[in-house]
Amino acid sequence: MTGGTNVTPPHQSIVVNNQLLSRRDMLACQVWLCIASAIQSVPGHAPTTIFAPQGTPAQSIFGLSMLVMAIVVGIFVVVGGLLLYALLRFRSRPFSADAAQEPPQVYGSNQIELSWTVVPVLIVVILFLATTRVIFSTEKAPKPAQALDVTVIGHQFWWEYRYPKLGIVTANELHVPVSDPNHPTPTYLTMSSADTDHSFWVPRLAGKMDLIPNKVNTMWIDPQAAGLYLGQCAQYCGTQHAKMLLRVYADSPAAYAAWIAQQQKPAITAFADPNAAAGQAVFQHNACISCHTVAGTVATGRFGPDLTHVGSRDTIASGSVPNTAANIRAFVDNPAHFKPGALMPPMHLNDHDLDLVTAYLTSLK
């Protein structure tokens, strides 16, 4: 744990982590930052550490967590030190003169006991007030007019994202705009579940929030640096809970506008590749369409991910594998190949049809 710490100056790792703590916390938490950057820098890189916050909710939790950790470490040093001292100082010495004698019996002391009741109460009050501030600043934050709304629906074992004001439906890869602190454009997530409980956790952006059927929860994120933020489902939701991965892309204004424009287009129906056109026919003549939507075609199922622009995504199978033709083919052939327990059944297509469907799906940019 220490190897990496000594060679990496804290400031350098601040830069590496996309302007981590660029403003107010910088002064307050230098020492803790060293520890935090040590934890995240060794060994290798931890893309989901809670100690490299990006955006307001994660930042304010980080600030609180440093205060709490400073207090508990202080308590540990004091109480643990006293314990250790007592154990060494008052160990029995079998060869001393009074070894056979019992030590003086002390039954208690009201003054001492009162003091070690009052001091913890004071510490608790400090902790409680600091915590309450963060609870309310996060959960009761005023929502700016220019905030983006996204509806998140958890499914076994993938994420559905709907942008109601933009008419976009996508899956597993959430695109949000970078939020400039001077003109904040946070993203408000309205969350529920289609089946079992799930939990949305992208540690660098915010704490987690559960997606519960018959209940609507909200949370918000405002990443201030462009980039890809990873996470995964944090509430056990069934067999493939482990591979229900989260990918949040914070796009620069230009990239975000381009993504919106591209996603708002209807699905491609005129194909340059004849295989893709034939693949569309196979897709539409099989059970695929009862679970998947390809906007503007007969495929209108909502049980599985929307495939209108599936070719434009980086990954498939909820972030488990890269979006390559070979992986799509293997997944359609037998989803359990990557995700045993996935609810999509093997489609039992012959090799030729598999090639055609793969050509079709990869062309849905």
Added chain:
Amino acid sequence: MATQTPIAMTTDQAAKTHRLFFDVLHDWLTTVDHKKIGIMYIAYALFFLVVGGFEALLMRIQLAIPNNTFVSPQAFNRLFTMHGSTMVFFVGMPILFGFGNYLVPLMIGARDMAFPRLNAFSFWISAFGGILLYFSYLGGDGLYGAGSAPDVGWFAYAPLTARVFSPGHSTDYWTLALLLSGIGSIGTALNIVTTTICMRCPGMKLNRMPLLVWLYLVTSAMVFVAVSPLTAAQIMLMLDRYLGAHFFDTQAGGSAVLWMHFFWIFGHPEVYILVLPAFAFANEIIPVFSRKAVFGYPAMVAATIGIGFISLSVWAHHMFTVGLGAYGNTFFTFATMIIAVPTGIKIFNWLATLWGGKIQFTVAMMFSVGFLFQFLIAGLTGIMLSASPFDWQLGNSYFVVAHFHYVLVGAILFMIFAAFYYWYPKMSGRMLSEKMGKWHFWLFLIGFHLTFDFMHIPGILGMPRRVYTYEADRGWAIWNMIVSSGAIFQAAASLLFVYNLIWSYFKGKVAGPDPWDAWTLEWSTTSPPPAYNFAVTPTVESRRPLWDLKHPEDPDSNYEM
């Protein structure tokens, strides 16, 4: 003829040992003696401790490296469900009730529990629950052929338990097993409360009871309040699954959050139900090996009762991320933080008990010292988690897994080991080998810290619990490897402990009635005690009757109020 004689002799001998075996078996199966029932509880819990530990080992092998395929996701999900359910309901509860059963009547100078038959009933119904849970591995397929053992997690969040998500009968076995175990727990708790209130020997006023008895009284009273909602929830779940009720069935308008409330209003007090007996052992063992009376007896009793009450108002800190709202989160943050105060009082009082003593580092005391440090750390990580925004990050991550294993293993299991080394001589008449005990302690300590110290880190790095595998690029691999390697030490230490239990039963040093020069009533009778415990009902005049006996010139009764 020459060949017949030896045959006749062997048959005769065989018949004799058979009769002896069945006599012994009959004796144990039909006993209502609190000591035998206590030992059966403990043996039963030890068996399941080995089973649950084996399940943990399999999980640690699977998680040692990323993208491992040692077990399937389905098998892994069953393993963590069974591990959690086993350790809480079929190890923690029975082993603590076992010691309680054995010790409470002896410590208050009684000849048995208040309701000996209820005692036997409670044990056997709990035992049946454990067997039923494991029968699911054979019978859980049911008509649907969908899975064997339950795979819904030990807190079995709705709607994963609904029939649509959990077909077959595995969840039913889980429900019924917990239902039975709950009935047994309530029976034993009732027995301990009644025994404590009604069966104390002359002179043993409430404020002269050993602290162990006080803590068992409080923990048993908590069982009434905590286990009843769980039992109710299990019945509601059965109604949902088989009679079309919709308590938790979200597909039909039920509430998943309702189950969470029911479960955690059991689940959090349950943690204290398990940890109070560990405190109880510490309250007896630490003073004896410090050679001092416990510091602040009235404060210890008050703190225990305080913990009992406050622990009933903290359950929703398991639900900080389900959308309770800012006000709900604030309330449960406060309730959770304030429980640190009575808990702190206990640690300070133990510290003050050590202060000025002559501390003897027997194996029982070494485990108690481990408990003190580890419980301190567990409490401090608990404070971190009580700050609800911090919990939004750490909740349901491996940090939480590390935190509660610090409580359950670092505090409770360490005190259970201490209790074994301390009271085994009373139960068996022979000392456990201190030499093997020291090996056991150091091996287990190393394994414990390798596993559970380093387990905090993947949680901070974003690793959620209950995943059967993880991505290689997350930076979790090295920590998981260290965590898994610690499991080997713990397994070796546990095997050594079991060997010590067996070896010492036959070869251990004969203990005598009072090997530790202790002060409570159980040490005034023979080891093991006769069926009737005390030939003459003792009379006491202070909290440490044997101290008074050993120091007639300066008895405790001069100082106690």
